[in-house]
Amino acid sequence: MIRGGRTTPRRVEENTLTTYRIAVIGGTGPQGKGLGYRFAKHGHEVILGSRAAEKAEPVAAEVTERLAGVSGAGTVTGLANADAVAAADVVLLAVPYDGHDELVATLPLAGKTVISCVNPLAFDKRGAHGRVVDGGEGSAAESAQRIAPEATVVGAFHNVSAVLLWGDEDYLDEDVLVVGDVVEAKQVAMELAASVTSRVGIDAGKLRLARQLEPFTAVLISINRKYKVHSGIRVSGLGHAATE
């Protein structure tokens, strides 16, 4: 499932991790840019995608500048979305839900491992809440899988704080929950999670559970507003079960 993933080995404690070439669709938005920064910081090659290469390039330059002097950092470049996908092994969908389906349909995703962190949310005067996708029986990740049946879609990184991703802490005190129907694709996202949280992500079940992960972000947004914090999820009770 890790199709064409390059295998430049990188030593992290006692593990060797694969270095991926990752297209970040929505790479100029806060979530995409922040995740791209974290992935590149840990040696992955990141291609920020946007509608036009000219929009992606200055953001890529900003991330590259931020990584100056970071030993072992990967490169960060900017391309138009479809070109970014064509150049990558792994595709991170980090776009707003509005227009998501139409955009996904334009991307050459066949054969790629696709990670969706798209959150279908709505906001009104009572705060954030989840949008109903397919009458409650769907999610952005499942929509992407349906639109791109020859890709392997997983859901992950829905709930990590964009502010903290771009912040100064080495790692975020959060867990990355990964859902999907193909174990090997989940493992890619679980491995990438270590760039963000220092721990591999947690296998949280089948792709349909993206219906739960995506709108949970509305709960965290509500907590953030109430307590003036940047909250995240940690899963307790795992002990060392989920650690490397």
Add this chain to the structure above:
Amino acid sequence: MIRGGRTTPRRVEENTLTTYRIAVIGGTGPQGKGLGYRFAKHGHEVILGSRAAEKAEPVAAEVTERLAGVSGAGTVTGLANADAVAAADVVLLAVPYDGHDELVATLPLAGKTVISCVNPLAFDKRGAHGRVVDGGEGSAAESAQRIAPEATVVGAFHNVSAVLLWGDEDYLDEDVLVVGDVVEAKQVAMELAASVTSRVGIDAGKLRLARQLEPFTAVLISINRKYKVHSGIRVSGLGHAATE
């Protein structure tokens, strides 16, 4: 909103907490019995409700036996559901989702603070998943509020592990997320959470976000099956913002 809540003060660190008289509907099930045990252990008076008093009484006796020698523990008794509600200030709905609406309609809930920890879940060979309530625009907690408009319903305790509730640890390493539209009612549940986790619960927003908390339990069940653990949610990033 804390209508008729008795005010026998109990000192917990630097706070005085109210002692509540709590009816646990579904008090013979693992979640209800476990929460009832934890509440009584911390001085609250607990009335386990069941279809018939004869079913509730032996479970109340079992919990009472477990509390023997616990200094400051409250009493635990068993009654038929409607009688339990009539005798209580606070009602915990801890019933299966099947038959939930019909049962709620039979209870004299007017004027009560009602805490719903009901999880509308379904199970198939691919595991647990959320059931769609009201086309994705509802939740068990919102249904209870609609059926009992003169009660004040909040959602809380959805995700705490029944196994750990009945276990030997003094407190569960989890956070209790509380949603509701009435602050005073949320505060009751947040305060009761301290009996379970040692920390007050977290105000997680409006009642409609029960749509997110309820089916999130399916994610934790998936994690439990995968890793052979009893997982729970901790919210990171709060620092001392949400502590007493």
